[in-house]
Amino acid sequence: MTSILEVYxxxxxxxxxxxxxxxxxxxxxxxxxxxxIMYNAGGHIFIYSISEGKSTQLDTGICVNxxxxxxxxxxxxxxxxxxxPEPATGWGSYIYAVPMDGGAPRKITENTPSFLHGWxxxxxxxxxxxxREDRKVDIYVIPAEGGEEKRxxxxxxxxxxxxxxxxxxxxxxxxxxxxxxQAFRMNRDGSDLQxxxxxxxxxxxxxxxxxxxxxxxxxxxxxxxxxxxxxPEKQVQLWLMNPDGSDVRPIxxxxxxxxxxxxxxxxxxxxxxxxxxxxxxxxx
Numbered sequence: 001m002t003s004i005l006e007v008y009x010x011x012x013x014x015x016x017x018x019x020x021x022x023x024x025x026x027x028x029x030x031x032x033x034x035x036x037i038m039y040n041a042g043g044h045i046f047i048y049s050i051s052e053g054k055s056t057q058l059d060t061g062i063c064v065n066x067x068x069x070x071x072x073x074x075x076x077x078x079x080x081x082x083x084x085p086e087p088a089t090g091w092g093s094y095i096y097a098v099p100m101d102g103g104a105p106r107k108i109t110e111n112t113p114s115f116l117h118g119w120x121x122x123x124x125x126x127x128x129x130x131x132r133e134d135r136k137v138d139i140y141v142i143p144a145e146g147g148e149e150k151r152x153x154x155x156x157x158x159x160x161x162x163x164x165x166x167x168x169x170x171x172x173x174x175x176x177x178x179x180x181x182q183a184f185r186m187n188r189d190g191s192d193l194q195x196x197x198x199x200x201x202x203x204x205x206x207x208x209x210x211x212x213x214x215x216x217x218x219x220x221x222x223x224x225x226x227x228x229x230x231x232p233e234k235q236v237q238l239w240l241m242n243p244d245g246s247d248v249r250p251i252x253x254x255x256x257x258x259x260x261x262x263x264x265x266x267x268x269x270x271x272x273x274x275x276x277x278x279x280x281x282x283x284x
Contacts, residue, residue, distance in 0.1 A: 004277040026259030027068035028274040068262040118163035127162040152190035158228035209270040232258040
């Protein structure tokens with residue numbers, strides 16, 4: 001498999017290939033300097049420099065089994081990662097804060113599995129999806145320094161992909177509560193839930209731009225998988241819409257799925273976002 005890092009430009013409506021990588025890379029996340037894009041591969045975190053055209057591996061200490069759920073703190077002093085401790089023992093993902101300038105990772109969640117997706121812009125809180133004793137998948141928040149987690153959703157269905165709006169007023173996420181996976185928005189405290197997409201397909205990972213004007217999300221075709229599944233090697237689409245749910249439209253069709261846009265991948269200027277397309281080596 002070959003992974004292709006691409007950038008979609010809202011101004012031109014066109015995509016540009018930045019780089020190709022042998023094997024699987026996932027979850028691009030643009031850094032605030034506008035030049036570097038973070039991603040995961042093989043349990044590690046890498047940073048790709050657009051100007052230099054090369055990647056460097058980040059020192060994440062004991063966190064060497066990172067999955068594709070990672071988020072930078074607003075000041076970029078810490079990287080929040082979801083990972084299995086070393087040695088890995090079963091399906092158990094904890095959330096850690098890794099100092100960007102080196103140092104030991106700090107475990108934030110005591111319960112597992114927990115999958116990080118958002119760091120509030122005031123720096124005080126993390127939001128994530130988690131399986132708990134009842135095996136339901138719900139949205140939780142926890143202080144960035146650690147402490148007691150708070151459950152924001154508690155309903156039938158699979159709730160995933162939470163992240164904060166730029167003004168911290170809302171948390172966007174996706175849920176199967178109405179059948180198919182759709183995008184939802186709620187207040188930061190879990191109140192005033194609103195469904196934001198009404199498509200006859202499964203909608204995943206709504207990411208709002210830094211200026212708050214656009215939302216990009218991923219869709220799987222109805223019937224290609226179960227609504228709660230987000231698998232790799234699928235024909236998928238990327239869509240754009242306004243944050244009120246209007247002007248929803250497809251913009252890119254690609255071979256991808258899991259790993260394409262798991263975390264927010266908008267450029268800091270809100271004119272572009274990054275994503276991963278995959279190519280089977282025998283298709284080259």
